[in-house]
Amino acid sequence: xxxxxxxxxxxxxxxxxxxxxxxxxxxxxxxxxxxxxxxxxxxxxxxxxxxxxxxxxxxxxxxxxxxxxxxxxxxxxxxxxxxxxxxxxxxxxxxxxxxxxxxxxxxxxxxxxxxxxxxxxxxxxxxxxxxxxxxxxxxxxxxxxxxxxxxxxxxxxxxxxxxxxxxxxxxxxxxxxxxxxxxxxxxxxxxxxx
Numbered sequence: 007x008x009x010x011x012x013x014x015x016x017x018x019x020x021x022x023x024x025x026x027x028x029x030x031x032x033x034x035x036x037x038x039x040x041x042x043x044x045x046x047x048x049x050x051x052x053x054x055x056x057x058x059x060x061x062x063x064x065x066x067x068x069x070x071x072x073x074x075x076x077x078x079x080x081x082x083x084x085x086x087x088x089x090x091x092x093x094x095x096x097x098x099x100x101x102x103x104x105x106x107x108x109x110x111x112x113x114x115x116x117x118x119x120x121x122x123x124x125x126x127x128x129x130x131x132x133x134x135x136x137x138x139x140x141x142x143x144x145x146x147x148x149x150x151x152x153x154x155x156x157x158x159x160x161x162x163x164x165x166x167x168x169x170x171x172x173x174x175x176x177x178x179x180x181x182x183x184x185x186x187x188x189x190x191x192x193x194x195x196x197x198x199x200x
Contacts, residue, residue: 084126086122086123086124086125086126086128087121087122087123088121088128088132089118089120089195090119090120090136090140091118092117092118093116093117093118093140093144094115095117095143095144095148096148097113097147097151097155098113098148098149098151099111099112099113100151100152111152115199116196117143117194117196118194119143119168119192120192121193122193123190124190128188131176131188132188132189135176135179138175138179139172139175142168142175143168146164146171155199165192165193165194168192169192172189173188176188176189
């Protein structure tokens with residue numbers, strides 16, 4: 007009989023923990039939803055009644071805007087130069103005088119370029135676009151002949167073409183043209199044609 011009583015007790019004890027677990031599982035969503043409601047309610051009370059935004063004072067805001075604009079204007083007035091290292095580029099070959107129709111003389115240009123820009127921001131922008139600028143200069147020079155580059159007019163045209171190409175690269179990479187072109191002048195600090 008003692009074995010029957012002990013087996014009945016074991017049978018009675020087994021379902022009891024599963025009932026406690028079931029009650030616990032029912033209480034978890036109830037506790038979580040109550041907690042979420044309390045947090046939401048607390049946030050609403052804080053944001054509507056307790057938190058006060060600082061008042062906007064027009065004179066102070068106008069002074070801040072004026073000082074910011076003044077700094078930007080001073081920065082834009084500051085002239086900064088951005089220089090590229092000298093590069094050597096092959097240009098179009100020319101026929102040899104009195105020679106074969108097939109004989110051509112090879113020419114090259116050794117060129118150093120500096121750009122005048124306004125503000126450090128534009129200088130940093132040109133620095134970040136340096137590979138594109140160098141590539142475009144090489145493309146422009148590769149299409150030139152010795153006769154075009156040997157004249158003063160040819161050099162002025164080349165300066166203008168390089169300046170326009172650099173400004174176009176900046177416009178393309180920014181997605182929208184800035185107020186002013188970043189490069190205002192182009193200078194050659196080295197120019198050798200052979």
